[in-house]
Amino acid sequence: MAGASEPPAKIRRVEEAPANVILQFESESGELTGPLLDVPDTVTPQQLEVLLNNLLQQGDPLPYAFFLQDHELAGQLGTHLQKQQVSIEAALRVVYRPQALFRVRPVTRCTASMPGHAEAVLAVAFSPSGKQLASGSGDTSLRLWDLSTQTSEHTCQGHRNWVLAVSWSPDGLVVASADMDGVIWLWQSSNGETLGCCRGHRKWVTSLAWEPAHASLPSRRFCSGSKDTTLRVWNTITRQCQFSMSSHTMAITCVAWGGEGLLYSSARDCSINVWDAQDGKLVRSLPGHGHWVNTLALSTEHALRSGAHDEHGITPDELEEAKKVAKKRYAEASKGQAEKLVSGSDDNTLYMWQPSTSKKSLARMTGHMQLVNQVQFSPDGRWVASASFDKAIKLWNGADGTFVANFRGHVGAVYQIAWSSDSRLLVSGSKDSTLKVWDVKTRKLKLDLPGHADEVFAVDWSPDGSAVASGGKDKILKLWRH
Incomplete structure (x- = not known):
């Protein structure tokens, strides 16, 4: 100045x-x-x-x-x-x-405690439209919930071990769930009926990522990462593996499918790899971390997740129009620039990358005192939030990775975080059994949400901003609204 x-x-x-x-x-x-x-x-x-x-x-x-x-x-x-x-x-x-023209109202109360799972809830995910909710549990089931009645709509049986990962296709028609046996099941979101399973991984599947809507509609491909050190790209129609990628030497921890035709993977071998999504060739590796890399986040992830959904959904007759909408939404999110990637690690640091152009990091982000468990870009790409076992959430500048603020209030490790769709609020779930809502503008705690009887393992904020879902060790799925 x-x-x-x-x-x-x-x-x-x-x-x-x-x-x-x-x-x-x-x-x-x-x-x-x-x-x-x-x-x-x-x-x-x-x-x-x-x-x-x-x-x-x-x-x-x-x-x-x-x-x-x-x-x-x-x-x-x-x-x-x-x-x-x-x-x-x-x-x-x-x-x-x-700023976003709309404003998401902060969730203030639990509107439903939804029992059904017999073991801990390990994963929760809203559909791209925000109208449906899926949860995976240690009881080997996937459940699809009716948000209007706040009851279990379909119980999807097929897994024989813990369900570790749940992911919706960008068109919202298919839900993929993966378990500790390395099996991935595909389900119709409309009726919960199975479309079959994908077998090939030798150990448990840790992460799932779908091909973005602006690249392909209807959604027919997704990628899985496993403890067996491989990634596989699957065809949902044939349920066959199109190709396998094996360069990591330890368990894959996270997979992300970007909007530029690239796949990103992190692993316990301290590496991050960039792959060509068409043929699985290794494009480059991103060196820097000194310990396990736990989490990846893309600056365009909100646009990739919501696809072309609006309040009317997508019908087969509208696929071409929906693809145009998805392309426009992605273009607005990327702002004509190469998408950024942020990684979080057991070495207590984060790195910011522009992996489509260089293997050199844009920023090294330090300050956490314990491992970084999750990192998330805000929907507008302007902020990055990181959750750590040091009980803190840190806010970073999404453009250059500079530190902005600390959010302190949890008395246990913070497991997961989720942004509101207007990028003004952030919710966190913790080992201390509470959820907390944070105000990005004031950099302060806005609301404390107790209610769970034990550790909160999974949190998600619906893309339409209407509700937050949480689940954890107490086996109860909770919905939070204004």
Whole structure:
């Protein structure tokens, strides 16, 4: 910031008396917007929003967030400048970021405790439309739940061991579930009937990832990663393995299918591999971590997950239109840039990558005191949240990986986190048996949600923002709403 290197005596700061401040609006890409503005130090973000919309001549006013030196303006400008000790000798650069037009209401209460599973709930996942919910359990079953009646709609039997992973196809028509025997079952989401199983892995399957909707509709391929050190790409029609990828030397921990025709895998051999999704050839390896790599997250994952779904769903007659919608949604999420990948590890660190272009990391993100269990990009790609066994959640800048804030409140290891679809809220599930909702703008705890009788292993926020689902050691699936 201009003036920051001047001796303290020469730096004029906002004092108690009212003052005027010269500011310049700047977009995220660094482009200056409009002329220099002389505004009182009592100006608020809402007033700046009106000014900016007038300058941009928006047909319909859009909501914006404003940042000075990477700190979001939450109240009056003068108060913010005093708190951050910012000089006003030179014009202030105010970076603006468009926000989601809709606002997700924070979940505040448990609306349903849904028994049914006979053992711990190990995985929960909402459908791409947010209208259905699937859960996998140590009781060897997959259950599909009716969210309108909050009861179990279908119990899918076939597994003979713990169900460890659950994943919906981008068109929402098929659910895949994988178990400790290495078997993957496919189910029709409409009636819970089996479409058959995929056999080939010799040890348990740890992760599933579907080919994105903008690349293929209807969804016919998915990838699985296993403790047997291999990845396999399957055809859902024939239920045959199209090809297998084997370069890792230890158990695969996570698989992600990106929007640029690449597959990403992490493993306990400390490596991250990038593969060509068409033929399974190894593109590059990403070195850096010194211990097991546990988790991967893509900057476009929300767009990839929701596919082309809207409130009307997808019918076979609309597949071509749906594919166009999916392509548009992905293009908006990627903003014309190569997608980013963040990895979390047992070495207590995270790395940010741009794996389609380079094997060199963009940032090394340190601060956690114990292993990183999960990492998630916000739906708009602007934030990264990481959950750790050190009981903390950390917030990072999604552009360059710089540290932003700590979320502290849990008294046990944090197992999973999930973002609201407007990127304003974050929910976490912990060993301490509670869920907590965090406000990204204020960087504070918004709500404490007790209710589970034991550790919370799995958490998901529906893509439509209407509900949070959680499950854990107490064998109960819970729904949380506003």
